Amino acid sequence: MAGKVTFDENRCKGCELCTTVCPVKIVIMDKDKINIKGYHPATVKEMDKCIACGSCARMCPDVVITVEKL
Amino acid sequence: MAGKVTFDENRCKGCELCTTVCPVKIVIMDKDKINIKGYHPATVKEMDKCIACGSCARMCPDVVITVEKL
Amino acid sequence: MTHQIIMAGFGGQGVMSMGKILVEAGLKEGKNVSWLPSYGPEMRGGTANCSVIISEEPVGAPTVTEATAAIVMNRPSLDKFEKDVIPGGDLLINSSLIDKKATRDDINVYYVPANEIANDMGSGKIANMVMLGAYLKITGAAKEDTIMEYIAEVFSGKKASVVPLNKEALKRGADCIK
Amino acid sequence: MTHQIIMAGFGGQGVMSMGKILVEAGLKEGKNVSWLPSYGPEMRGGTANCSVIISEEPVGAPTVTEATAAIVMNRPSLDKFEKDVIPGGDLLINSSLIDKKATRDDINVYYVPANEIANDMGSGKIANMVMLGAYLKITGAAKEDTIMEYIAEVFSGKKASVVPLNKEALKRGADCIK
Amino acid sequence: MAKELWKGNEAIAEAAIKAGCKYFFGYPITPQNEIPEYMALKLPQEGGCFLQAESEVAAINMVYGAAGAGARVMTSSSSPGISLKQEGISYIAGAELPCVIVNIVRGGPGLGSIQPAQSDYFQATKGGGHGDYRMIVLAPASVQEAVDLVQEAFDIADQYRNPVMVMGDGMIGQMMEPVEFVEIPKRQLPEKDWATTGLRGRKEHNVINSLYIEASQCDKHNEDLFAKYAKMEETEIRCEEYNLEGAEIVFAAYGTVARIVKNAIKSLEKEGIKAGLIRPITLWPFPKANFLKAADMPNVKAFLSVEMSMGQMVEDVELSVKGKKPVYFYGKAGGAIPTPKAIVEEAKKILGGAK
Amino acid sequence: MAKELWKGNEAIAEAAIKAGCKYFFGYPITPQNEIPEYMALKLPQEGGCFLQAESEVAAINMVYGAAGAGARVMTSSSSPGISLKQEGISYIAGAELPCVIVNIVRGGPGLGSIQPAQSDYFQATKGGGHGDYRMIVLAPASVQEAVDLVQEAFDIADQYRNPVMVMGDGMIGQMMEPVEFVEIPKRQLPEKDWATTGLRGRKEHNVINSLYIEASQCDKHNEDLFAKYAKMEETEIRCEEYNLEGAEIVFAAYGTVARIVKNAIKSLEKEGIKAGLIRPITLWPFPKANFLKAADMPNVKAFLSVEMSMGQMVEDVELSVKGKKPVYFYGKAGGAIPTPKAIVEEAKKILGGAK
Amino acid sequence: MAIVFQKTKGLTEKQTHYCPGCTHGIIHRLVAESLEELGLLDKAIGVAPVGCSVFAYDYFSCDMQEASHGRAPACATGIKRVHPDSAVFTYQGDGDLASIGAAEIVHAAMRGEKFTTIFVNNAIYGMTGGQMAPTTLIGQKATTAPLGRDENHAGMPLRVSEMLATIPKAVFVERVSVHDVPNIMKAKKAIKKAFEIQMKGLGFGIVEVLSTCSTNWGKTPVEALKWLKENMIPYYPIQNFRNPEEVK
Amino acid sequence: MAIVFQKTKGLTEKQTHYCPGCTHGIIHRLVAESLEELGLLDKAIGVAPVGCSVFAYDYFSCDMQEASHGRAPACATGIKRVHPDSAVFTYQGDGDLASIGAAEIVHAAMRGEKFTTIFVNNAIYGMTGGQMAPTTLIGQKATTAPLGRDENHAGMPLRVSEMLATIPKAVFVERVSVHDVPNIMKAKKAIKKAFEIQMKGLGFGIVEVLSTCSTNWGKTPVEALKWLKENMIPYYPIQNFRNPEEVK
Numbered sequence A, B: 001m002a003g004k005v006t007f008d009e010n011r012c013k014g015c016e017l018c019t020t021v022c023p024v025k026i027v028i029m030d031k032d033k034i035n036i037k038g039y040h041p042a043t044v045k046e047m048d049k050c051i052a053c054g055s056c057a058r059m060c061p062d063v064v065i066t067v068e069k070l
Numbered sequence C, D: 001m002t003h004q005i006i007m008a009g010f011g012g013q014g015v016m017s018m019g020k021i022l023v024e025a026g027l028k029e030g031k032n033v034s035w036l037p038s039y040g041p042e043m044r045g046g047t048a049n050c051s052v053i054i055s056e057e058p059v060g061a062p063t064v065t066e067a068t069a070a071i072v073m074n075r076p077s078l079d080k081f082e083k084d085v086i087p088g089g090d091l092l093i094n095s096s097l098i099d100k101k102a103t104r105d106d107i108n109v110y111y112v113p114a115n116e117i118a119n120d121m122g123s124g125k126i127a128n129m130v131m132l133g134a135y136l137k138i139t140g141a142a143k144e145d146t147i148m149e150y151i152a153e154v155f156s157g158k159k160a161s162v163v164p165l166n167k168e169a170l171k172r173g174a175d176c177i178k
Numbered sequence E, F: 001m002a003k004e005l006w007k008g009n010e011a012i013a014e015a016a017i018k019a020g021c022k023y024f025f026g027y028p029i030t031p032q033n034e035i036p037e038y039m040a041l042k043l044p045q046e047g048g049c050f051l052q053a054e055s056e057v058a059a060i061n062m063v064y065g066a067a068g069a070g071a072r073v074m075t076s077s078s079s080p081g082i083s084l085k086q087e088g089i090s091y092i093a094g095a096e097l098p099c100v101i102v103n104i105v106r107g108g109p110g111l112g113s114i115q116p117a118q119s120d121y122f123q124a125t126k127g128g129g130h131g132d133y134r135m136i137v138l139a140p141a142s143v144q145e146a147v148d149l150v151q152e153a154f155d156i157a158d159q160y161r162n163p164v165m166v167m168g169d170g171m172i173g174q175m176m177e178p179v180e181f182v183e184i185p186k187r188q189l190p191e192k193d194w195a196t197t198g199l200r201g202r203k204e205h206n207v208i209n210s211l212y213i214e215a216s217q218c219d220k221h222n223e224d225l226f227a228k229y230a231k232m233e234e235t236e237i238r239c240e241e242y243n244l245e246g247a248e249i250v251f252a253a254y255g256t257v258a259r260i261v262k263n264a265i266k267s268l269e270k271e272g273i274k275a276g277l278i279r280p281i282t283l284w285p286f287p288k289a290n291f292l293k294a295a296d297m298p299n300v301k302a303f304l305s306v307e308m309s310m311g312q313m314v315e316d317v318e319l320s321v322k323g324k325k326p327v328y329f330y331g332k333a334g335g336a337i338p339t340p341k342a343i344v345e346e347a348k349k350i351l352g353g354a355k
Numbered sequence G, H: 001m002a003i004v005f006q007k008t009k010g011l012t013e014k015q016t017h018y019c020p021g022c023t024h025g026i027i028h029r030l031v032a033e034s035l036e037e038l039g040l041l042d043k044a045i046g047v048a049p050v051g052c053s054v055f056a057y058d059y060f061s062c063d064m065q066e067a068s069h070g071r072a073p074a075c076a077t078g079i080k081r082v083h084p085d086s087a088v089f090t091y092q093g094d095g096d097l098a099s100i101g102a103a104e105i106v107h108a109a110m111r112g113e114k115f116t117t118i119f120v121n122n123a124i125y126g127m128t129g130g131q132m133a134p135t136t137l138i139g140q141k142a143t144t145a146p147l148g149r150d151e152n153h154a155g156m157p158l159r160v161s162e163m164l165a166t167i168p169k170a171v172f173v174e175r176v177s178v179h180d181v182p183n184i185m186k187a188k189k190a191i192k193k194a195f196e197i198q199m200k201g202l203g204f205g206i207v208e209v210l211s212t213c214s215t216n217w218g219k220t221p222v223e224a225l226k227w228l229k230e231n232m233i234p235y236y237p238i239q240n241f242r243n244p245e246e247v248k
Ligand SMILES: Cc1ncc(C[n+]2csc(CCOP(=O)(O)OP(=O)(O)O)c2C)c(N)n1
Pocket: E027, E028, E029, E030, E056, E080, E081, E084, G050, G051, G052, G053, G069, G092, G093, G094, G095, G096, G097, G120, G122, G124, G125, G126, G127, G128, G133, G213
């Protein structure tokens, strides 16, 4: 049940909503990066923990996230 | 319990509403008269039967009628 | 000749349809015509009037301020429109409901007991046709035949029974004019 | 001398208040001033700018289309306003967030690492004061003392603690200009 | 088809139906009620839709929606109701939607009276709504002309993607005159490929909109609109000239008032005074050239604008005449109608004074 | 009081409060939101009442009610919102109620842009609502002038029982400038004995109304209104003349545009061209005489009306100049702002051509 | 000799322009009587609508304003905010209140404006000549619904009282009728109560009064009363919907 | 490898202008997904309001019209009457729908217009900068209610769904929220159902979606979700008010 989460990074507005709904708490803000809009974008660091539930994508107001089931 | 009903004849529009609510059925249209507006005005012929209930006056949309209790 | 007529009375006296019938006839006879009603927030039974023009020439103003004739069916109408008749023009007064006389002497005044005649004929509602009959007799603005042709068109089939009544009313009205 | 300045950056970078502080100081010094903000349906974090005028003469147009100076706090602002500086005018670039260089050579360009300095001072929010310090050093549009007088008035009582920080920011900005 | 007697309002409605109008959104108001009432009866029979809106504001926005969806659509009202439509009209002009708006004008301001008037001239021609925009405004003087103009109005609207107003007064709406419905030659019209019909296979989505958030784009949009308006001014101006030859005084009047003026002209003629008339049929674009030409005629001593208002079109007459000859005004307002007699008096006064 | 920096919108609100305005009914719209927001905070502190209406239509009718009840009352909006108020304004003018209406104009038509514009000139001065009526329209060019005019606006309204509009553009509303609140000399004002306060012992009931069902009465009412307007035209016209002496070209501009034009005049001066400016402060009544006088000056070759519109005031300039000198127009619309440079170019082009 | 009934001082001497038998006249009288009996004539300010009752300002003896069509609640809001101690009322028809003025009445109710609305529901547009109103019944003919109101085209009649009763600050909502004397008495009671509630400052109150329009219904006045009873009341039940007691 | 979630074709590529974390974005997506899943993108016509979602015409890939403030239901009525087989929807904020547009939404409901309204209730005016809306909660601060909404001055917040549910032809009325994933799923279901009901021609449907406006609430996006849950839902219960089954 592993998943793959892709972020369309430059669409991200750094709102952090996605980080609050991940059941395994792997979605975090990438404080090291600033995207074209000037925000720290969201990202997933430990992708192997992803259960492909799609919650982050469903919560994101800016359709930044695509979720695939491997 | 006798009553006296007075009609401000020239205000009357001949609508006949007062005639429908009199419990003793004494309010009638005076077919012999035409008032200033061109209508047959309402009147009471047998005033002695009046019980001063005020119904005709309350029904009249044109405040034609005054009712007194004798 | 241009006929410019004001017709006025209580709502329900048929002044509007009197005007309409006349312009329909005028049109049938190839004249230029217009019919302009008064309009407004009148209660049922309030006053109403219309301006009718029948002319050989194209109709200019549809308003009638200098009437060649006025037909007044009730007292307020007389008071209002007597002054609008041009000198030498015609004023037709429904004497059944108007006890007042005309005050001007530079116009031709006709008293037609239209309601009495109509009641006499058994239908108070055609007092307007009586007046129209009188008017036609005076002015010849349209032919009685054309009027009747139009009426026959409108009241066809079941309603055809009223046609003779209308014809009679026109005639009785005309008869009032000597 | 009439100073016509454009200040521009992201919302949240304090460009509006930078302009306000400057005109308040200008007013204190008896100058004629005006401050005109951009406005519109910008999302939080969108771009913002204001036009500031400080002059000995009455202010004509409050719009600045021929800027004696432009202070740009982010990249889009550089792109948009570089062209509006008059030849010989000043362009102040926040080099912390803008890696691009100015393209014109008929103007004086200053690179001020405002965010770095501000962060260094422990408060990223006063990058605007750093830029203002640099601007004042270059143009003398208002005296640093007047600015500080105004700031002291605004931040009195409990908030007075931020006054020295602002003073320091102005100074560090000025220091960037050799 | 032979001539038939039609009441103005009903004739207008029938003309719209004949022109292919399938949708009508309106709200009752005197003296135009016969238009929606006729539509209520007839449009469903034509497979169209009549809807009584909750208000004039809603009605004009229904028109916006239906016009944007590609339909031939009309609304009608009278003065206060037209005031309520101003925002919507500005949107329709801004979004470049074709529709026909009928205003059967009554006396104002406020609730005013309900009698015939021409006091919405400014509102119609200069833009009662906000922003820079123009409508073609057609002003019929007879029921027949109303019928002809309404039919053409739909084509004009479609040709330019622009609202067209037909402006009559209470008399036009209420009077009965002989009418012949003659088919108006159809114009070559562009396809409505911009309409929101649902994609239905189309690749790019269509958007109906008047918002240009960048000032420069909005400025450009205005320039485009005015280029279109310039084209209308070139090709759509209509005007009747009457009796101008040798006229000492030239009347300006539109709609039914022009007919009253014609009566006055005849009276003047009888008194040996030659008078003419310029009757704008399009109030916008205004027939400036006709007036200018008349102003250059040596016989013309003065212009007199006669209106059922306190003086509105007279400004356009002045603008046209460019100070070459004096321009006077005579009018009645609030539903009162100028009489031929009063107009004659006024003209004589002016000619006395203008010697 | 020393000068303080005020944002235009807030200064307008404060000026109204200083003028004794106790009631404000409005609805949010950019770029005037600071007016209602300021009122929301401050009016209750002054024992007054701020109410956010459900719409502009409701707001103007609340103003009608409050003005009829005898209060000093104001509303403000921007272009689309002002369009929605047109019916209400016509009613207020018809019922002769005093109130102040602020329009912080933005680009149109339709939703347009929200940037500064002057494209509601026609709507304000010719009557965007139905019927014949007029408002005094005041057009400040600076925040200070806005403050002064708003204060006086209430007196003017009360003196004539007439709505007064203060019309600025987005710049006036949004910019910050030094302001000194100086008390405006109060006018001698008539008592509001016509107001509906409840009888409270009075014998005759007061009625606020704009309905005159008889056309002749409504005509009379219009005559009375226009007699009042004539008085306003006699006494209330205001205008700034700048640099007219020896001017070859005279600009017409109002509001902030006049300031941009002044920059242009200085630039022209540097190039050796003398230019002047007539700045109407009252857009209605329009300072016709000032323009006519300038038209008669031999040095003046042409007029150039500069507006943030596609050309509206220019018609009043033409009407004033009566064809004596050519009148040109230059403008930007939809929220775009003319630059001094472009104005200079335009003037030079004209002077080149007008030789 | 005692007066059982005579004309209230709340009405002027002016004779109304209403059609014969139009129940607008009755409702005017009930409002005027209520004001007189509550001693409010001296501080009452009424707002007339645009509709058949447009001339109401001539008939009520208190101060009056004529509002634009549908906006009486906005107008009354302006008045009441200026004179909070006055007794302010709007008198509105169903076209005026339920169609063009729907937003204004909903929002006056939402804000709990402390005035009283007399809502005359005669299921038609009277003044303009019998067009369909939001309250026109299914199948009922109107000049803009010549075949009768069709629910698939024009929807179901709007029950205003029921709708407004969902709004918390509409503290008094009652529907009454004037088709016979007992109902006239009840109507009077409701109107009086609405004014009392206003003067206590409890919130917004509305009395919906079922009324006739014999002219545009095409009936005699007497037939019209019967039609009201048989057709309107089943759809518009006579009922109290909100009472301030409830909201306390 | 299976796609669990990807951008719907119902949205264009254009990035929105909404503030970070603004739930308008979620609601847009739910509408677009519903249209795509029901196969309606090819015959959908949307109506954008005046409000923060004024640019919705740039974001939805179907045909769109931009309506004037509050009039989207009138505009949609015009569209739907012309194209009865289309899937027409309005997308409206609470200022747009419940304040200036109150009459239009009530009457679209009364007529049973066969379109779908997405009503975004964020208890404030977003686009114009945080003024009070009819839906602003008691005590909630707004730029035109600087001390918080006072019920004695500005009344109680309008519960639109409850009000519209009294109207017979409003056959589908449901309030949902998007403050967490389960509620987002429910919201999607309701929106989809509303479109299905429209396509069946049953009447008018409205889905009220509780939404955040972190900018004008003065909160972070995450705080805003919490505030919605804790403050809005108690006053605006998440609930189905009308279902077409009921009305049959
Ligand atoms: C803005 C505007 N629209 C329309 C009208 C025309 N009008 C006058 S009264 C009326 C409706 C009257 O119906 P209703 O409110 O039901 O009252 P009733 O006459 O039945 O008592 C209308 C539409 C108007 N005067 N103003």
